[in-house]
Amino acid sequence: MRVAIIENTRITHHGQVGVALHEDAALIDLLKPWAGQPLPTDTDADALVVFGGEQAATDDHTHPYLPDLARLMAAYTKADKPVLGICLGSQLLARAYGGENRLGTAPEFGWVDVGLTDQGRADPVLSVLPDRFPIFQWHSDTFTLPEGAVHLAATDAARNQAFRIGRATYGTQFHFEASRAVVADWTQRFPEAMDRMSSGWLARHDALAATIGRAADAHGLALARAWVGLI
Numbered sequence: 001m002r003v004a005i006i007e008n009t010r011i012t013h014h015g016q017v018g019v020a021l022h023e024d025a026a027l028i029d030l031l032k033p034w035a036g037q038p039l040p041t042d043t044d045a046d047a048l049v050v051f052g053g054e055q056a057a058t059d060d061h062t063h064p065y066l067p068d069l070a071r072l073m074a075a076y077t078k079a080d081k082p083v084l085g086i087c088l089g090s091q092l093l094a095r096a097y098g099g100e101n102r103l104g105t106a107p108e109f110g111w112v113d114v115g116l117t118d119q120g121r122a123d124p125v126l127s128v129l130p131d132r133f134p135i136f137q138w139h140s141d142t143f144t145l146p147e148g149a150v151h152l153a154a155t156d157a158a159r160n161q162a163f164r165i166g167r168a169t170y171g172t173q174f175h176f177e178a179s180r181a182v183v184a185d186w187t188q189r190f191p192e193a194m195d196r197m198s199s200g201w202l203a204r205h206d207a208l209a210a211t212i213g214r215a216a217d218a219h220g221l222a223l224a225r226a227w228v229g230l231i
Contacts, residue, residue, distance in 0.1 A: 001231050004029040004045035006069060008053030008088055011189060015177035016217070017049060017084070020224035024231075033065040039072055047231045048076040052087030052175065056141055057094075057101045070096035073169070082168035082230045087139055090163075090171030097146035097165060106142035106158040109197035111135065111212040114161050114174055120152035125170060125226040126162060133219045134212045136178040138186075138197065168230040176220040180213040 003026045005014065014021070021028065033039050034053065050073060055063050057070075074096045076083045085093040091101055111134045120126040142158045145151055146165065153162035153172075162172045178186075187194055187205050194201045 001025075001046045002027045002029060002044075003047045003049060003231065004031060004040065006039070006048070006050045006072075006089075007032050008034050008051060008055065008063075010034075012051050012053075013177065013182040013185065014051070015175075015179050015182045016220040016224040017086075017177045017227075019221060020228040023225070024228055026228070026231075033069065034063060039065055039068050043072075043076050043079045043081060045081070047082040048073060048084070050083075050085045050089030050092060051177070052089060052139075055088065056103050057088060057091035057143070058103070066092065077166050077169040080167060082227065083170065084227055085171040086177060087173060087175055090173050091141060091143050093165070093169070093171040094143035094146055094149075094160070094163075097149065099146040099149075100144040101141060102143060103141045105140075107140040107197065108137035108155065108157045109139075109194070110137060110201070111208055111216050112137045112155060112157075112174070114153050114155050116153050117151050119150050120162065123150070123152050123164060125164075125223065125230070126152045128222045128226045129219055134216045135174045135176050135219055136183055136213075136216060137174050138178075138194075139173060142173065170227060172223075176223045179217050179220060180209045183209065183213065 060066050070092045073083050073093050113132050115132045145160050149163040149165050
């Protein structure tokens with residue numbers, strides 16, 4: 001299989017998604033439009049993954065490729081090829097289908113408990129998770145659910161945590177790719193930003209990683225494997 005991966009920032013970890021793709025010997029087309037690399041105009045790959053970034057989904061003035069990326073996600077969906085949008089990727093997916101991006105209204109950070117909806121419990125991908133599961137969050141924005149989307153998971157702070165469009169297009173606000181190794185690297189690289197999101201994070205990180213983070217790793221990998229299984 002060939003999978004197109006879109007990175008939206010200089011430091012992008014594929015994490016648990018990368019593990020699941022490599023387990024299935026996926027060939028990766030890696031694209032970095034934030035650095036000026038053009039987006040493909042076709043849907044030749046077998047699936048599309050769009051990772052997160054520090055920009056908002058509406059920052060067309062600083063990242064003029066964002067409208068084209070939203071259209072690319074819709075084109076893969078129309079072609080019935082699996083799409084995965086994580087964090088910014090989920091916000092762009094919502095934008096592509098008429099959802100409203102709401103900036104700065106739903107900050108969440110750290111390992112947070114997420115709950116499945118009834119539709120999530122019946123979903124072919126999300127159903128691999130327990131009804132409530134810890135997973136990593138790092139965002140301030142949220143979105144309204146596009147018309148026709150299936151609502152799969154929620155938290156109190158951000159209701160639209162996961163949704164599906166069609167057969168195999170998924171958006172997750174939470175960072176299920178972020179294993180403990182990924183979070184540890186973020187903590188080392190971005191200590192001030194993380195401490196702004198959650199005061200005292202640096203002091204709490206190790207204990208949280210050893211407990212909640214360990215469980216989150218298993219849930220993230222299970223979810224990644226289930227999505228890759230759709231390709």
